Amino acid sequence: MADLPIPSPEAAGNSPAPPSPLPVRRAPPRRRGGRPARLDRYMLAQLRAPLLAALPVLLLALLLERLLRLLDIAARTGGPLDLVVGMVVNLGPHYLGLAVPAAFFASIYVAVSRLGEAHELDAIWGTGLSLARLARPFVLLGLVLGLGGVGLYGYAQPYGRYAYRALYDAFIHAPWNVTVPAGVFTPVGSGVTVTADAAAPGGRVLQRVFVHQRHPDGTETVTTARRGQLEPTPEGGRIALLLEDGERLETLPDGRGRLTRFTEASALRDAALALPPFRPRGDDEREMLLDELWAGRAATGNAPPPATRIRSELHARLARAASLPLLALLAVPMGLAAQRSRRWHGAALAAVILVAYQHALQLGEALGDVGRVDPRPAIWGAWGIFAIFCLLVFRRANQHPSEGPFDAALEILDRGARSLGRALTPWRRAARRRRSLAAP
Structure with missing residues (x-):
């Protein structure tokens, strides 16, 4: 059987088939500035x-x-x-x-x-x-x-x-917790201090009471009593100290004094049980x-x-x-x-x-x-x-x-540190000798 002629692509009117493209590897994306993250x-x-x-x-x-x-x-x-x-x-x-x-x-x-x-x-x-x-x-x-x-x-x-x-x-x-421990000077208000030689459990019934109060006008009042009891006031929010069988010495700013003896008296009506609200924010620029x-x-x-x-x-x-x-x-x-x-x-x-x-x-x-x-x-x-x-x-x-x-400045610091170290060397050696002689 005779071989049949194979027509060329040009004779057939077709262009040669292009080769299959090879995969192209792209460079990884770089960040702005040309350096990776x-x-x-x-x-x-x-x-x-x-x-x-x-x-x-x-x-x-x-x-x-x-x-x-x-x-x-x-x-x-x-x-x-x-x-x-x-x-x-x-x-x-x-x-x-x-x-x-x-x-x-x-x-x-x-x-x-x-x-x-x-x-x-x-x-x-x-x-x-x-x-x-x-x-x-x-x-x-x-x-x-x-x-x-x-x-x-x-x-x-x-x-x-x-x-x-x-x-x-x-x-x-801080608001007072309405107790006075025995033998302790307890601040209970503005310028008021209370102490007692003995106190019942709870700290509200006191024996041999001492009260010192400093008033805004400079007057000082010292009150002593045989017995005292802490009770809330009817209006609420405040406390009163009811005293029995005592004396009150009032010293005026000019130095004059006045002594008063009493069978029953009250004190500390200005002692608050709660603090007033703090001022609003913004009074200070900070x-x-x-x-x-x-x-x-x-x-x-x-x-x-x-x-x-x-x-x-x-x-x-x-x-x-x-x-x-x-x-x-x-x-x-x-x-x-x-x-x-x-x-x-x-x-x-x-x-x-x-x-x-x-x-x-x-x-x-x-x-x-x-x-x-x-x-x-x-x-x-x-x-x-x-x-x-x-x-x-x-x-x-x-x-x-x-x-x-900063090399020049650091060099100056280095030289200063070395000079100080050399100056302290004799003192260190003397200190080591003293410690060695003092050791047993």
Whole structure:
């Protein structure tokens, strides 16, 4: 059988079939800036542990100082401890506003210095990344904290401060529980103190009673009685002390005295069993919310609180919230410098810078409170100087990572510490010799 000719595609009038396309592998999408998000997650992971460790430690340290003072007042006045706990809780927003910036700065400082000591920064820079790219997640976190600071400084702190003052007023002027323990001087009202040599169970029937009362006009009254009994008054809400067989000595402001003997008498009709309601919020500008300060910034007159104090408080809160992103720009270069010197030297220098900035804000606010200067240029001028300083320092470190802007200052601290150590060496040796000779 003869082979049949196969017509060519051109003869058949058809074009050649195209080859099957091969699958094309596309490059993974990159974030804006040309770098993956993995680096941001890694840097934030390095920041997480120091931040979670520093924040509660600083907050508890600040609260502990105030707690000890409140417990001392409770021991002297006999105030209830449940009010102490409530006051400490309401002080949380105030001290949180101090602890968050310090913990945020310290955590970035520690994280960057650890990366430098482990040579991870060298590996990151070897890939072509800059310091600005490295610090981007820290700055973004600072912006988030700054927005949260607006809510903290503008709303949480005013409510917490007012609640603390209300509880403190109740703590200092705690209502009397209508009992007088034997042998104890018990304050039962404004300027009134009661004690008794013996008391029946319940503390309302007293034997050999002593009452001292100081009146607003300067008159003092001392009353002693063989027997006394505490009873509520008919109008309610107040207590009376019914006395039997006693004497009352009244001393006038001019020194004259008057002695009265009685068979039956009453005292303490002014002793209240319940506290009057605390004043409304807003008498102090630090208790006003951010929108209330904004609405009252243009007020005129000297009605409490004055408009000058309102404007100072408003701009001081906003400046403190706007300072949080700047801390990242300062902490990163200081963390780089810490790897070339002792870490505590950098921490001491950072503390000096931040304390000076905080005092500059407080000075502008105080001068604005008394009307000596306009608080806006005073407060925002201090913020602007600090912002320019942080930007210049970060720019210098970004251009020359191996030669940080704080190297010279840290070198001076190193030399000073070494000189101090050499000066103290003979004293340490003498102390060790004395201890060795005194040992048995």
